[in-house]
Amino acid sequence: xxxxxxxxxxxxxxxxxxxxxDIDSLDIAKGGIVGLTGPNGSGKSTLLHILAFLEQPTQGxxxxxxxxxxxxxxGIRRKVxxxxxxxxxLKRSVGANVAYGLKVRGAPDISRRVDKALSLVGLNxxxxxxxxxxxxxxxxxxxxxxxxxLVLEPELLLLDEPTASLDEESASLVKSASLxxxxxxxxxxxxxxxxxxxxxxxxxxxxxxxxxxxxR
Amino acid sequence: xxxxxxxxxxAFGLLFKGDPVTYAAVWTTVSVSSLSIFASLLMGIPLGxxxxxGRFPGKRTVRTMVDTLLSFPTVVxxxxxxxxxxxxxxxxxxxxxxxxxxxxxxxxxxxxxxVVAVTATSVENLDRRLGQTLLTLGADSRQVLLSTIVEARYxxxxxAATAYGRIVSEVGISVMVGGNIKxxxxxxxxxxALETGKGQFAMGIALGVxxxxxxxxxxxxxxxxxRKVDQ
Numbered sequence: 001x002x003x004x005x006x007x008x009x010x011x012x013x014x015x016x017x018x019x020x021x022d023i024d025s026l027d028i029a030k031g032g033i034v035g036l037t038g039p040n041g042s043g044k045s046t047l048l049h050i051l052a053f054l055e056q057p058t059q060g061x062x063x064x065x066x067x068x069x070x071x072x073x074x075g076i077r078r079k080v081x082x083x084x085x086x087x088x089x090l091k092r093s094v095g096a097n098v099a100y101g102l103k104v105r106g107a108p109d110i111s112r113r114v115d116k117a118l119s120l121v122g123l124n125x126x127x128x129x130x131x132x133x134x135x136x137x138x139x140x141x142x143x144x145x146x147x148x149x150l151v152l153e154p155e156l157l158l159l160d161e162p163t164a165s166l167d168e169e170s171a172s173l174v175k176s177a178s179l180x181x182x183x184x185x186x187x188x189x190x191x192x193x194x195x196x197x198x199x200x201x202x203x204x205x206x207x208x209x210x211x212x213x214x215x216r
Numbered sequence: 217x218x219x220x221x222x223x224x225x226x227a228f229g230l231l232f233k234g235d236p237v238t239y240a241a242v243w244t245t246v247s248v249s250s251l252s253i254f255a256s257l258l259m260g261i262p263l264g265x266x267x268x269x270g271r272f273p274g275k276r277t278v279r280t281m282v283d284t285l286l287s288f289p290t291v292v293x294x295x296x297x298x299x300x301x302x303x304x305x306x307x308x309x310x311x312x313x314x315x316x317x318x319x320x321x322x323x324x325x326x327x328x329x330x331v332v333a334v335t336a337t338s339v340e341n342l343d344r345r346l347g348q349t350l351l352t353l354g355a356d357s358r359q360v361l362l363s364t365i366v367e368a369r370y371x372x373x374x375x376a377a378t379a380y381g382r383i384v385s386e387v388g389i390s391v392m393v394g395g396n397i398k399x400x401x402x403x404x405x406x407x408x409a410l411e412t413g414k415g416q417f418a419m420g421i422a423l424g425v426x427x428x429x430x431x432x433x434x435x436x437x438x439x440x441x442x443r444k445v446d447q
Contacts, residue, residue: 054352078354080352081353084348087345088343088346090366100355101355104354104355104356104359149352149353152354
């Protein structure tokens with residue numbers, strides 16, 4: 001059995017002297033979908049930012065594929081990607097947004113991969129690829145942002161409230177995209193208040209209350 | 217009013233017949249302003265980024281100074297540059313007084329604070345999520361910087377257009393540093409002032425039309441670039 005893709009130990013995060021996250025130990029199993037639940041301000045987003053190596057914890061260690069890592073670890077951010085609750089789209093076309101991560105990696109076959117990723121989130125590439133970022137609804141923008149992460153096929157994909165601004169149909173498309181991502185071998189951690197959605201998608205669910213974990 | 221309309225008619229005559237004096241002033245204006253805007257952008261964009269994004273002691277003071285320099289009178293800049301490059305000045309041996317490069321130095325001093333201030337403002341106003349988005353999509357620090365420049369492109373275009381507008385329309389520096397020498401350092405604006413003083417309205421209006429045409433072309437160019445970049 002393979003080890004966890006990510007392990008955090010003795011992680012503590014403080015803002016202005018106040019502890020917002022305090023986790024003794026957490027393993028993220030490889031190839032699964034882990035749900036994160038908890039009330040607003042419980043530390044879910046902070047945990048995702050730490051797992052994405054966008055925030056350096058006040059103390060503690062993160063091990064990625066068994067190796068100790070931090071934000072300075074070479075290439076670590078190309079293995080992990082985060083979709084924020086309110087994603088930001090670059091001031092470019094939809095196609096260019098989805099292609100961005102591939103371009104910075106110098107990846108081949110960009111056009112085909114972009115079309116495939118857009119299809120995966122239920123957006124017709126012929127209709128959407130050349131649209132400008134300002135021509136999208138909130139739900140479409142959310143799905144474009146998700147496509148921009150899925151196209152990279154990161155080893156660990158972190159989703160923060162991916163369905164918060166979506167209608168039922170879009171939420172369902174995000175669900176099927178998440179399941180397909182798992183089929184392709186990606187590991188997902190999804191923070192959400194949508195318990196039904198999480199129940200349908202996740203292998204494990206973890207509660208965070210006041211910055212501390214409560215595993216189910 | 218008749219002399220104004222007569223002047224406008226004569227202006228088109230001068231332009232379409234290719235009047236050499238008119239075109240010499242146009243050429244000098246385009247040369248000096250191109251040099252100045254190039255130097256202003258080259259120095260101003262990095263400095264604007266530093267001021268907009270950087271964290272350093274005295275940043276607020278520097279910002280206030282830059283904002284104050286936006287209203288730097290052109291004659292004062294002309295005076296300062298004249299003092300620097302005149303024979304008695306520290307750069308006197310370079311022979312820059314009454315030359316196009318000398319005028320370009322003055323106009324760069326005029327354009328630089330505009331480029332720095334507008335760039336800094338546009339960078340400050342970029343969405344806070346931008347940097348995080350670029351990082352999480354796998355960009356390294358160089359790619360983050362380049363992509364941030366691309367995201368700030370409208371602000372940078374505005375900086376360039378605003379600075380160019382100020383540079384191309386100034387008189388004080390061109391007169392004091394350039395000396396308004398016919399065929400050599402006479403620009404459109406100094407020629408307008410001179411010709412109007414002599415009662416030659418036609419020439420003044422012709423040059424005014426050219427100046428407005430240049431401003432129009434710059435704006436059309438910026439608009440076209442913006443559309444091209446958006447595609």
